[in-house]
Amino acid sequence: MYRSQKQLILLLSLFFIQFQLIGQVVENYDSKLSYDKKAGWFQSSEFVQVSLDLSTFTSASFIANVPAESTVFMDNVLWFYTSNDTTVEISIKDLRSKFGFIEESKINFSVLKKDISTSEVSIKKGFFNKNSFFSKVSENQPLNQFEKRKIDRFYDFFFLALICILFFISIYKVIYPLVLGYILNPKSIFTAEDFSESNAIQKFFSLDIIFFIIINNLTVALIAMVGVKEIGLGGLGDFIKGDVDELFLYWLVITLGLFVLTIVKFLFIKFMTLIYELGKNEFAHFFYLLRVVSILMIFLVIIICVAALNSQEILGVVLNWSLIIFFWSYLLAVVLLMFIMMNRVSFNNYHLFAYICTAELVPFLIIAKVIMG
Numbered sequence: 001m002y003r004s005q006k007q008l009i010l011l012l013s014l015f016f017i018q019f020q021l022i023g024q025v026v027e028n029y030d031s032k033l034s035y036d037k038k039a040g041w042f043q044s045s046e047f048v049q050v051s052l053d054l055s056t057f058t059s060a061s062f063i064a065n066v067p068a069e070s071t072v073f074m075d076n077v078l079w080f081y082t083s084n085d086t087t088v089e090i091s092i093k094d095l096r097s098k099f100g101f102i103e104e105s106k107i108n109f110s111v112l113k114k115d116i117s118t119s120e121v122s123i124k125k126g127f128f129n130k131n132s133f134f135s136k137v138s139e140n141q142p143l144n145q146f147e148k149r150k151i152d153r154f155y156d157f158f159f160l161a162l163i164c165i166l167f168f169i170s171i172y173k174v175i176y177p178l179v180l181g182y183i184l185n186p187k188s189i190f191t192a193e194d195f196s197e198s199n200a201i202q203k204f205f206s207l208d209i210i211f212f213i214i215i216n217n218l219t220v221a222l223i224a225m226v227g228v229k230e231i232g233l234g235g236l237g238d239f240i241k242g243d244v245d246e247l248f249l250y251w252l253v254i255t256l257g258l259f260v261l262t263i264v265k266f267l268f269i270k271f272m273t274l275i276y277e278l279g280k281n282e283f284a285h286f287f288y289l290l291r292v293v294s295i296l297m298i299f300l301v302i303i304i305c306v307a308a309l310n311s312q313e314i315l316g317v318v319l320n321w322s323l324i325i326f327f328w329s330y331l332l333a334v335v336l337l338m339f340i341m342m343n344r345v346s347f348n349n350y351h352l353f354a355y356i357c358t359a360e361l362v363p364f365l366i367i368a369k370v371i372m373g
Helices: 002-022 092-099 133-137 154-175 177-183 186-190 207-231 244-276 282-310 312-344 349-372
Strands: 023-028 034-039 044-053 061-066 070-074 077-082 086-091 106-112 122-128
Touching: 044 122, 061 070, 061 092, 061 106, 086 092, 154 177, 154 207, 154 244, 154 282, 177 207, 177 282, 186 282, 186 312, 207 244, 207 282, 207 312, 244 282, 244 349, 282 312, 312 349
Parallel strands: none
Antiparallel strands: 023 122, 034 044, 044 106, 061 086, 061 122, 070 077, 070 106
């Protein structure tokens, strides 16, 4: 009898110690968690949510366990984004003051993450000791504090810049509707219209061509900035940072650099045609590849927009494959250019092949090697 009483006292003492360490759970919401999925125009959102009661035990706290790479909301207010599995505690009093829930008796607690399940989330209401096991399992998340989320403004800049490009294209369409339709006609890639005497566009330094080259360079610069941000390309990623104003400045500087390089490329092609005595075919050569690049840029912009609006985490993979497709598409266009010139230009095929290699293939392969590594 004495031994039984001693064991009972020991068990009660252990329970009391555990109660002091852990605290008291007054309401467990784990069984009330529900999974939902909402589909939108561009993506679907998967989330786990539950309604929290703020009207009872007003001096209590909530403790939530959330998985890595999830976004947590209190009603429609963003609480925090976590990169690791995290446990966080907040009292009802702090919750009301921080989120402005003064009169609300119930609020929705939501955790957004791709492929999330209710078993990954846990939330309880109760009175918890600060030295309890809850604080020990939290990773990089102090109790009663919000995780500071670094807001990346790059894609705000990207879509604003894209709107600017579309605005310039609309102006170009109003001023030069026939020229724009001629430039962006995919069928002309497989024809020899650029080398015909009936081609109305025969001058590089005309206003319509300069305007189009500026628009094209704005697009190429924007795509290049996305590529540097997502792929890295050495230490260049450090330059694609900052607020929207800084990114616009970088964009314009890169565009100016590309415009200078475009003029240098045209002058280089003109020089090579003089060396090989190909006549006045430098503009037809340049304009044919300009059309190819412009059409490829349109597809790249569409791909980036779809990926950015759906899953930004896959943009790096998408851009890697896009870069490979662009590489082979440009090489194919150079081969088509050579065959077109063989039929249109009365010139020795061997010397024509040497001209294409010198003017296009060798510089392009060197640049591709530098970019792709």
